[in-house]
């Protein structure tokens with residue numbers, strides 16, 4: 154078995170897509186070779202990246218030094234002999250099969266035999282390149298979305314002969330470069346374009362049939378799908394000929410329903426660049442337009458699932474992450490109801506002699522199973538998988554409910570558990586909007602019920618008979634950090650960041666954080682982390698004992714599986730924990746000083762800049778929340794964990810009833826600094 158560890162990348166084709174893909178790889182800290190036909194084209198690609206980075210610096214997304222470091226990770230060249238030590242190549246040359254084939258033949262000669270070869274084709278099948286590659290088990294599809302430095306979605310496609318190791322390594326490499334991968338079978342249009350291209354095309358057909366003018370179709374499409382651009386504006390942005398090409402290619406492979414509407418062909422023949430978007434909106438046409446767009450989308454989405462190109466979940470994640478639709482096709486379908494969705498789909502395909510997919514034919518079919526948490530029980534462990542990458546996997550009521558149900562079912566199977574997530578965050582906290590809405594409606598019981606349920610589920614997880622592991626691949630914030638703490642072992646990727654920002658939004662960690670954290674890292678470090686909200690990276694987290702291991706993305710799954718077999722859990726005695734040598738000063742400071750001594754300036758930071766920074770940060774937090782944390786720490790420390798955890802529930806209403814909670818939570822939603830109550834007496 155070959156072991157693939159992808160650390161060096163190459164991108165072939167320094168055009169719109171290739172330059173963006175290389176930029177993203179370099180931004181995530183990896184070396185990337187960017188290849189084009191000649192030095193001039195390479196320089197043009199590097200120029201595109203430079204100007205993107207300059208814009209980023211202007212908008213303060215990057216500091217100038219960061220932008221320089223990103224550029225330094227990119228080596229532009231037209232010399233293919235520079236590809237010898239590369240681990241993964243992503244081809245992004247012209248969409249021409251002969252050009253692509255010749256590129257893969259050349260890659261086979263210039264790259265090492267274990268180098269994974271990926272194509273970013275949008276209209277060919279991956280398998281069409283098999284004969285151009287030596288060792289075709291290393292050939293994959295990696296379909297990115299414009300702009301690839303910003304859009305997180307990538308469809309990962311294996312052809313029949315792609316080996317499992319290659320597929321897994323490719324997937325891990327995409328997580329490592331900050332992408333949100335979804336599975337797609339090797340099928341025309343893969344997942345997202347398969348319904349997105351017909352969605353655009355349906356707009357064109359509505360125009361061609363004189364159902365409405367462009368302005369009305371734009372308005373209705375935006376309203377029905379709650380999106381920022383309708384089909385015509387999107388065509389203008391991406392290039393109208395690209396839409397014609399995409400629909401033609403899908404039509405060639407899938408039949409008449411997918412072929413471009415005549416109006417699109419006619420428009421392209423005029424040579425005009427952009428559709429005119431202005432005009433009077435006729436609101437009476439809304440339903441007719443919405444029905445057709447929805448019907449076409451439902452038909453294709455159901456067909457995708459029936460053909461096993463993607464699951465219901467992946468189809469929707471693709472839309473939410475790749476197209477930024479607030480709801481994916483199946484969520485829209487569930488909202489409307491299966492019967493109505495079937496009628497709309499039937500009407501949309503009426504002229505094409507097509508059959509409805511079975512899922513839509515079956516009357517009284519239950520809603521499509523959309524999961525905020527899914528489970529997968531292959532092998533020796535059960536994976537519980539958070540599936541809302543577009544919402545940073547935040548814990549809302551539905552997610553907690555589904556997690557509860559999946560956890561209960563998983564416990565019956567009697568295997569160790571691995572908690573995992575897709576996207577930038579593992580779990581980035583709780584649903585802040587729900588808290589704010591509940592407080593504004595004077596409905597504390599809703600918050601109490603939510604937290605009570607969360608605490609119960611986390612306790613069930615913590616009490617799991619077999620080991621539980623948190624695969625912390627990204628951000629673990631607030632409730633997400635508390636969820637991680639409820640597992641036996643936390644295995645982090647080098648990209649993980651963990652923190653407890655609650656006191657900065659006027660509340661305290663209420664899902665076990667004030668009691669489980671001191672039992673992992675010791676009381677003084679728990680105080681430091683919760684009082685300051687300081688984020689820790691993976692290395693620092695390992696030093697303080699907050700996590701148990703760090704593993705590269707390539708080995709993350711295997712490392713989690715190893716820890717899942719480890720039943721030597723810690724016993725949770727606070728007093729046995731000793732500070733790491735790098736943390737002695739912080740430990741002693743928070744051990745020796747009360748909250749009020751620190752807040753009043755009485756505590757001496759002895760010139761330690763980290764401590765001075767900590768004190769400064771504490772000044773920006775809610776004193777009321779900090780004080781409640783201090784009480785919880787001290788009351789809880791001597792108690793058995795079970796009783797200590799009850800203290801959080803006891804105090805929860807008091808923290809949410811205080812004005813600082815509504816102020817802090819609202820400020821977070823509104824993107825401003827909170828103004829907490831001043832405390833004169835400290």
Ligand SMILES: NC(=O)c1ccc[n+]([C@@H]2O[C@H](COP(=O)([O-])OP(=O)(O)OC[C@H]3O[C@@H](n4cnc5c(N)ncnc54)[C@H](O)[C@@H]3O)[C@@H](O)[C@H]2O)c1
Pocket residue numbers: 165166167168169170171188189190194244245246247248249252256273274275276296297298299391
């Ligand atoms: N544009 C999109 O939104 C989008 C989205 C997903 C996938 N794709 C796919 O990505 C690929 C690239 O698309 P693009 O929009 O970046 O095209 P582009 O025309 O902007 O760039 C293609 C680049 O490839 C270079 N090139 C051509 N032949 C080459 C060769 N033999 N060796 C090295 N370099 C070569 C060209 O000089 C050019 O710089 C296509 O397959 C396209 O279908 C595009």
